[in-house]
Amino acid sequence: TRQITLEDYPAGMPAPEHFGHRTVDLPDPQDGEVLIRVLWMSVDPYMRGRMRPNVKSYIPPFQKGEPLDGGAVGQVIKSKDPKFAEGDFVVGFAGGWRDHHVGPASAYTKVDPNLAPLSAYLGVLGMPGLTAWVGLSQIIKPKEGEVLYVSGAAGAVGSLACQLGKHYGMTVMGSAGSAEKVEWLEKEAGVDKAFNYKEHDVVSLTKAISEIAPKGVDGYFENVGGMQLEAILNTVAFGGRMAFCGMISGYNNDKPEPGPSNLINIVGRGVMIQGFIVSNYMNLVPQFAAEVAPLLAAGKVKFEETIYEGLDKAPDAFIGLFRGENFGKAVVKIAEP
Ligand code: NDP
Numbered sequence: 001t002r003q004i005t006l007e008d009y010p011a012g013m014p015a016p017e018h019f020g021h022r023t024v025d026l027p028d029p030q031d032g033e034v035l036i037r038v039l040w041m042s043v044d045p046y047m048r049g050r051m052r053p054n055v056k057s058y059i060p061p062f063q064k065g066e067p068l069d070g071g072a073v074g075q076v077i078k079s080k081d082p083k084f085a086e087g088d089f090v091v092g093f094a095g096g097w098r099d100h101h102v103g104p105a106s107a108y109t110k111v112d113p114n115l116a117p118l119s120a121y122l123g124v125l126g127m128p129g130l131t132a133w134v135g136l137s138q139i140i141k142p143k144e145g146e147v148l149y150v151s152g153a154a155g156a157v158g159s160l161a162c163q164l165g166k167h168y169g170m171t172v173m174g175s176a177g178s179a180e181k182v183e184w185l186e187k188e189a190g191v192d193k194a195f196n197y198k199e200h201d202v203v204s205l206t207k208a209i210s211e212i213a214p215k216g217v218d219g220y221f222e223n224v225g226g227m228q229l230e231a232i233l234n235t236v237a238f239g240g241r242m243a244f245c246g247m248i249s250g251y252n253n254d255k256p257e258p259g260p261s262n263l264i265n266i267v268g269r270g271v272m273i274q275g276f277i278v279s280n281y282m283n284l285v286p287q288f289a290a291e292v293a294p295l296l297a298a299g300k301v302k303f304e305e306t307i308y309e310g311l312d313k314a315p316d317a318f319i320g321l322f323r324g325e326n327f328g329k330a331v332v333k334i335a336e337p
Pocket of ligand 1 (some may be wrong): 044045046127128131152153154155156157158175176177178181223224244245246247248249250276277278279320321322323324325326327328329330
């Protein structure tokens with residue numbers, strides 16, 4: 001199998017020279033294992049966190065010179081587990097950044113290619129979709145008529161968070177980094193007002209949010225951090241809830257940025273902030289699927305994908321996340337079924 005390796009830990013923005021590749025022979029699957037042919041792999045912002053040595057996190061760092069790993073959709077070629085038969089399509093958190101993989105069958109779940117395109121199991125029906133649903137339904141707990149602000153709104157997580165916000169009857173604002181994304185959010189995703197954050201500073205964004213939500217923002221879905229968090233702290237309503245999902249604007253920083261000067265507003269406004277890691281909510285997958293799959297099937301939820309063709313494009317796909325190259329979910333197509 002061919003595997004993409006991490007050649008060096010990036011300082012700042014990751015670049016092509018931080019990645020390499022190698023070809024290795026795979027062992028035959030043992031009892032309880034499967035051999036899969038990888039069809040699609042995911043690139044995700046959290047992988048940047050694994051490219052730092054010696055950082056204590058909920059997930060261990062990648063090793064220098066070793067292959068990267070991550071979410072993938074594949075087809076079972078050999079199965080030594082009764083759970084899967086040859087030809088089954090599966091999704092799992094292992095098997096990315098390579099074209100074949102041998103691993104425990106327990107890491108995989110069977111997926112139905114007739115229900116949705118296979119790549120959707122890495123996006124709207126997969127980990128990012130579950131993340132959006134958890135942040136909204138379990139943490140923000142929307143009430144009809146409330147105001148939601150989603151940063152990183154045109155990405156994999158954000159685009160579903162916005163549409164679920166509308167589904168729950170909220171007024172939704174979202175922010176993204178290009179005019180094209182802003183247009184998609186307002187015209188396709190049904191967002192009431194979208195902002196290009198690159199055209200704003202804290203003062204102008206605070207003013208713009210207040211014009212849409214004079215009584216304040218009730219729910220904040222945090223994907224980005226930095227300036228936008230500061231603007232939200234200026235505009236958050238009494239009793240607001242903030243789901244802290246990620247803060248991508250800081251992922252390539254060598255030193256942490258100084259915090260917002262208005263953090264104290266959390267106190268006076270009785271704001272509830274909660275961080276969450278989607279992997280702690282896997283027990284809710286059936287509830288997520290029962291709610292979101294029908295919305296998707298009915299065309300009530302739209303999703304975009306940016307597809308990179310071929311395993312060798314995986315590093316570009318990953319780097320593109322930090323340049324805003326992706327529209328919706330960034331995925332790499334490795335092979336046809
Ligand atoms: P996206 O599909 O949203 O891709 C990343 C996007 O982030 C880019 O397209 C870009 O869009 C934006 N971005 C990149 N750099 C910056 C910056 N400096 N400032 C503002 N925006 C930036 O990724 P995901 O949907 O997969 O992830 C979104 C967030 O959710 C991330 O913070 C991620 O870490 C987090 N996450 C957390 C999980 C959890 O369990 N807590 C699980 C999954 C994701 P633009 O053009 O708008 O700049």
